Amino acid sequence: MALHKDLPPLLALRAFEAVARHLSFIKAAHELSVTQSALSHQVHKLEQYLGKPLFIRRTRAIDLTADGQHYYEQIRPALDLIAAATRSQRVVSSVTVLRIGLLASFATLWLAPRLAGFLQRYPQIQVELVPAIQLANVAAAEVDLAIRYGKGDWPDVQATRLMPEVLSPVCSPAFKASRQHNGALLMATSHRPFEWTDWSGHYQVNLSPHPRVVLHDYNIVVEAAVAGQGIAMGRHRLIERRLQDGSLVEAFDWPPYRSEIGYWLIAPQGPASAAAECFSAWLKAACADA
Structure with a gap:
C-alpha cells in the first residue's frame, strides 16, 4: 500500500503538534509565524481527516482529548526522527x-x-x-x-x-x-x-x-x-x-x-x-x- 494514502495533511500535522505541545493556539501560532485563524483551520482539517476531535476547547484553555493525547504521543517521536534526519543532511x-x-x-x-x-x-x-x-x-x-x-x-x-x-x-x-x-x-x-x-x-x-x-x-x-x-x-x-x-x-x-x-x-x-x-x-x- 502506498505510504501517502495514510499520511495526513502535513501542514495540519505540524499545526497539531505545536498546539498539543503548547496547549495554546496563541503560542503555537507565534512559533509557526501564522495567524491563530490559520492554525485553527489546519487543526480542524486534521480532525476532519481523522473523523474525531483532538482537543477539548474551553473558554480560556484547551486540553487534548484521550485520542488526541494518544495521537500526539505516537507522532511526536516520528517527527523528531524526521527533524534529526533533516539536520544531518542539511548543509550548514x-x-x-x-x-x-x-x-x-x-x-x-x-x-x-x-x-x-x-x-x-x-x-x-x-x-x-x-x-x-x-x-x-x-x-x-x-x-x-x-x-x-x-x-x-x-x-x-x-x-x-x-x-x-x-x-x-x-x-x-x-x-x-x-x-x-x-x-x-x-x-x-x-x-x-x-x-x-x-x-x-x-x-x-x-x-x-x-x-x-x-x-x-x-x-x-x-x-x-x-x-x-x-x-x-x-x-x-x-x-x-x-x-x-x-x-x-x-x-x-x-x-x-x-x-x-x-x-x-x-x-x-x-x-x-x-x-x-x-x-x-x-x-x-x-x-x-x-
Whole structure:
C-alpha cells in the first residue's frame, strides 16, 4: 500500500503538534509565524481527516482529548526522527543571521548610513533590522539584540547606554516665520511620551494651548515638520542633517535640553553569541565616535 494514502495533511500535522505541545493556539501560532485563524483551520482539517476531535476547547484553555493525547504521543517521536534526519543532511550555512529590533526612525536616520562599515568588517554576519514601535522582546528571543530609546529602565534585560540624546523643539523656517504661537505639536506614537513632558518640565513651559498631532513614526514626524505642519521634538542625533541644511530650525529660544533620555543596547540575560558580541562592540564604537 502506498505510504501517502495514510499520511495526513502535513501542514495540519505540524499545526497539531505545536498546539498539543503548547496547549495554546496563541503560542503555537507565534512559533509557526501564522495567524491563530490559520492554525485553527489546519487543526480542524486534521480532525476532519481523522473523523474525531483532538482537543477539548474551553473558554480560556484547551486540553487534548484521550485520542488526541494518544495521537500526539505516537507522532511526536516520528517527527523528531524526521527533524534529526533533516539536520544531518542539511548543509550548514557559513552566514550567521543577527536580528536587531529597533525603531524605524533610528534605523533610517542613524544606523543604516553607518551599517556598511560593520558589513565590510564582518561579511559572515547578516544583519536583519526588525523595525517596530513595540519594544522588541529580546528576553523571548524575538530578536537577538535591540536598540531602544528611553531612560534604560526595562526589566529582565541587560541595558547598556550607547549615547544620550539632545532635544529641542524644531520646525521649518517658514513655520517659524509665520509666528504661529500655538502651533501643533507633532508627536510619534509612544507608550511613554516623555520627551515633551521632560522638556516642558525642565523649562516650565505650559504646552496645553498647543494641539497635538500623533503620527505613526518619528520619520513621519520629521517630514511633517519639514513640510511646515507644526513643531516636532528634535532628536539631534537623528536630525543632524536637517539642522545643517536649514530645513529645520529651533522653534523657541531655549537652549537644547540634555536629559536622561538616550539610546540603549538591549541584550538578553546570559552569555551572548559571537555575532551579537561583534555587533555590540562595533555599535558601541560607532556611537562613541558619533
